Amino acid sequence: MKKLVLFIALVVFLGLHSRAQQGLQAGAVAxxxxxxxxxxxxxxLKALLKTNKAVVLFFYRGxxxxxCNKQVKALQDSLQLLTAKGAFVVGVTPETTENIAKTVKKTGAGFSIISDKNDEIMKAYGVNFMMDEATFTKYKSFGVDLNNSNGNNRRTLPVPATYIIDQSGKVKYVHxxxxxxxxxSIKTLLAEL
Known part of the structure; x- marks a missing residue:
């Protein structure tokens, strides 16, 4: 019964955010x-597109x-395959630089990760959402304090989206x-590059 209640709560939570969030579409100017x-x-992005065929831009929560850690590790494990196709990988997170260091330590990430401390990149790509009070309290009971992790009290998280941006600056692929x-998946990213 408890699992059913948690599942229903998750469906409602995701449903509310899926209606509010769309993200950029393929073909849009990044x-x-x-x-x-x-x-x-x-x-x-401007400098990266001058020296690379594409940018793989992904957003992670923390x-x-x-x-998120599994995704970052998979990207790191496949980094040579991605760069061989001319891609530069960039991660964006609302977390502080201190918490990015924890991600790097956990995953071995050797690509660029940027702290989006003012939520500007997330907003520009349409992936940001505000966590409601009930979910924030639930996360905190699990030991996740977004105020501390992000260094602010906005409770903003990104939808974990991934974009491939081609050299012309257009979005070629969206997850x-x-x-x-x-x-x-790495397989999909490689196929789309």
Missing amino acids: PGFSGIDQNGKKTS QWCPY FDPNYKKRA
Whole structure:
């Protein structure tokens, strides 16, 4: 019975956010972005597209999310395959740089990860949503404190979306699913590059 109640709550939660969020569509012009990655290097879409055939831009919720860590690890494990196709991988998270360091330690990520501390990149790509009070309280009871993780009290998270942006600056591929358990597969990304 408890599992059924949790399942219904999850369906309602995802349903509310799926109606509110659409994300960018394939063919759209990708919004420019820039930020400082975990290595202190300035990263901008404009500069990356000058030197790479494509950018794989993905949004993840945080180092506390096991599905996010699995995705980051898979991208790292396949980084040579992705770069061989001319792609540059960039992750975006609302978390602080200190928590990005935890992600890197857990996953071995060697690609750029940017802290979207003002939610600007998430908003530009239409992947941001505000966690409601009940869900925030539930996460906190599981030891996830978004205020601490993100360094603010906005409770903003991204839909874990992935975009491939081609050299012309257009979105070539989109994986956008409000179900945080579903992520773009490496096989699909390689096929789309």
